[in-house]
Amino acid sequence: MTSDCSNDGMGKDSIVEVSDLTVRFGDFTAVDGVSFNVRRGEVFAFLGPNGAGKTTTIRTITTIQRATSGRVVIDGFDIDTHRLEARRRIGIAQQHISLDNELTVAQNIRHHAMLHKIPRSEYRTRVLPIASGLGLDPYMSRRVSDLSGGWKRRAAITCAILHEPSVLFLDEPTAGLDTQSRHILWDLVRDLNAGGTTVFLTTHYMDEAEALCDRVAIISSGRISAIGTVDELRESVGPYTVEVTEGSKVAVTRHPTLEDARAYAESLGDVLCNVRLTNLEDVFLDISGGKCLVDHRCHR
Amino acid sequence: MWITDVIDESYRVAWGDLCHLKSNLLEVLLTGTVGPLLYLLAFGYGIGGSMGGGEEYVAFILPGILALATLSATFSTVSMRTLIQRLFYMSFDELLLCPIHVSAVVVGKTLAGMARVVISCSIILLVGCLIVPDASVNVQTVLILLLSAFMFSLLGFLAGIAVRRTNTLSLISAVVIVPMTFLCGTLFDVSALPSWAASVINVLPLTHVSELVRSAMGSGTVPSDSLAVVFVYTALFFGLCWYLIRTNRC
Ligand SMILES: Nc1ncnc2c1ncn2[C@@H]1O[C@H](COP(=O)(O)OP(=O)(O)OP(=O)(O)O)[C@@H](O)[C@H]1O
Numbered sequence: 001m002t003s004d005c006s007n008d009g010m011g012k013d014s015i016v017e018v019s020d021l022t023v024r025f026g027d028f029t030a031v032d033g034v035s036f037n038v039r040r041g042e043v044f045a046f047l048g049p050n051g052a053g054k055t056t057t058i059r060t061i062t063t064i065q066r067a068t069s070g071r072v073v074i075d076g077f078d079i080d081t082h083r084l085e086a087r088r089r090i091g092i093a094q095q096h097i098s099l100d101n102e103l104t105v106a107q108n109i110r111h112h113a114m115l116h117k118i119p120r121s122e123y124r125t126r127v128l129p130i131a132s133g134l135g136l137d138p139y140m141s142r143r144v145s146d147l148s149g150g151w152k153r154r155a156a157i158t159c160a161i162l163h164e165p166s167v168l169f170l171d172e173p174t175a176g177l178d179t180q181s182r183h184i185l186w187d188l189v190r191d192l193n194a195g196g197t198t199v200f201l202t203t204h205y206m207d208e209a210e211a212l213c214d215r216v217a218i219i220s221s222g223r224i225s226a227i228g229t230v231d232e233l234r235e236s237v238g239p240y241t242v243e244v245t246e247g248s249k250v251a252v253t254r255h256p257t258l259e260d261a262r263a264y265a266e267s268l269g270d271v272l273c274n275v276r277l278t279n280l281e282d283v284f285l286d287i288s289g290g291k292c293l294v295d296h297r298c299h300r
Numbered sequence: 301m302w303i304t305d306v307i308d309e310s311y312r313v314a315w316g317d318l319c320h321l322k323s324n325l326l327e328v329l330l331t332g333t334v335g336p337l338l339y340l341l342a343f344g345y346g347i348g349g350s351m352g353g354g355e356e357y358v359a360f361i362l363p364g365i366l367a368l369a370t371l372s373a374t375f376s377t378v379s380m381r382t383l384i385q386r387l388f389y390m391s392f393d394e395l396l397l398c399p400i401h402v403s404a405v406v407v408g409k410t411l412a413g414m415a416r417v418v419i420s421c422s423i424i425l426l427v428g429c430l431i432v433p434d435a436s437v438n439v440q441t442v443l444i445l446l447l448s449a450f451m452f453s454l455l456g457f458l459a460g461i462a463v464r465r466t467n468t469l470s471l472i473s474a475v476v477i478v479p480m481t482f483l484c485g486t487l488f489d490v491s492a493l494p495s496w497a498a499s500v501i502n503v504l505p506l507t508h509v510s511e512l513v514r515s516a517m518g519s520g521t522v523p524s525d526s527l528a529v530v531f532v533y534t535a536l537f538f539g540l541c542w543y544l545i546r547t548n549r550c
């Protein structure tokens with residue numbers, strides 16, 4: 001899939017370049033020779049089933065985890081040879097919230113600001129307003145261990161963006177968030193992106209990827225099985241879907257054109273069927289289910 | 301300048317742990333001083349007193365207990381907090397992805413341990429000077445205590461980043477730290493041991509710290525061979541911590 005997709009990010013102005021990245025834990029290969037680029041200024045998403053290697057890839061790119069082999073370049077800086085320069089450009093909110101539970105929210109944020117060498121004046125004028133913007137004011141003097149998951153997540157995101165990274169990694173940023181918080185986060189991602197920050201996120205919510213992302217990569221078993229814009233991926237499996245309902249089962253087929261889909265539906269005769277646009281969830285299921293569709297028509 | 305950067309960054313790394321220390325001051329005071337003071341009383345007066353020569357023995361073990369405090373106030377707290385930050389809070393990851401020199405991370409993570417030693421040694425000295433009127437503290441003693449606190453904090457940090465389970469820490473504590481506590485010339489002279497045991501004990505860092513503190517508080521001299529051993533251990537622990545972090549092996 002990768003090879004027949006022209007939009008793999010190579011060759012354009014890339015801010016993250018990953019080539020042939022492999023990460024092994026003992027004899028288990030979590031990330032298996034992955035190569036892709038993230039373009040400057042885009043919102044890029046990793047989609048993949050549990051255990052696909054999304055978190056491992058992100059932790060390796062952001063220098064937390066050791067790569068077994070391969071090369072990662074952030075904004076022109078190789079993470080092996082120019083680690084500090086690369087790190088200055090990275091912000092990350094990990095899937096597992098990484099705050100010190102025994103400190104307060106304010107202390108965690110202040111500590112991050114110190115680690116990123118943000119001057120005291122700037123801390124007051126720029127960093128604290130970020131926390132306020134995320135509604136953290138009433139929680140600033142509470143210990144992190146006393147907060148609910150969603151508020152911990154907001155505090156972690158504040159820490160991830162306070163040094164104005166050029167590329168922000170968000171590993172399942174909306175997992176466990178309520179609907180309001182999810183929308184606040186989406187707005188934040190859009191604002192940051194409009195301000196020039198490249199965003200690299202992972203999610204299990206297809207609507208989130210569709211709402212936010214310029215390009216997505218689908219990863220399974222440590223390999224990228226498809227990469228491109230949502231439209232391109234939809235195109236690759238067939239942009240039109242016919243759903244045929246038989247009893248409690250729904251069979252779907254993908255079609256290259258609306259005419260083709262309609263003709264197919266009519267050919268079925270007197271059954272309950274529905275012609276609709278293929279969505280990202282369909283694409284995801286087709287691709288990560290191990291069904292890479294060479295033919296435009298697939299019966300499942 | 302590299303060195304000024306590292307000093308500045310070390311403080312930034314330590315800030316969180318120092319905040320934690322400040323909000324747990326009572327715990328710091330109690331864990332750092334009750335044990336050593338108990339030794340001072342139990343061994344100094346109890347055992348020393350019952351065998352005659354109590355005063356003299358208290359004067360003998362005071363330096364040993366100070367040396368001991370540099371180990372007991374650092375190893376378990378530094379290793380445990382590092383392990384928890386690494387495995388449970390995952391906040392240790394933040395140190396791995398901020399633009400800070402590896403040396404600053406290593407030094408910074410020892411500062412809270414050193415602060416604990418400053419607190420507990422001050423109190424032990426205060427009590428010690430009350431019961432041993434001619435005990436004298438000089439600059440050499442203070443520097444040796446700080447160096448030793450640095451060395452054992454590094455050891456604690458090393459254990460905290462190398463180990464994968466809390467049980468392993470307890471194991472290290474039981475087979476390395478506790479024996480060191482009693483055998484390394486803190487409570488009795490190493491020469492009282494059979495020679496094979498003495499030669500094992502002489503390899504351990506705490507033996508040399510006891511020797512250094514006793515000598516500095518007594519004659520004011522600093523035996524250079526013991527000092528060299530302490531420096532070698534410090535360099536070794538520092539090097540191992542640096543390597544584990546630099547190569548993301550923690
Ligand atoms: N430290 C580790 N030691 C051994 N195996 C690991 C380690 N970290 C991750 N793995 C394994 O690597 C694989 C990929 O894990 P990873 O966390 O990257 O998946 P993921 O795509 O983020 O999944 P999820 O959607 O559940 O977050 C998993 O099979 C996991 O068990």
Ligand SMILES: [Mg+2]
Pocket residue numbers: 054055056095171
């Ligand atoms: Mg994950």
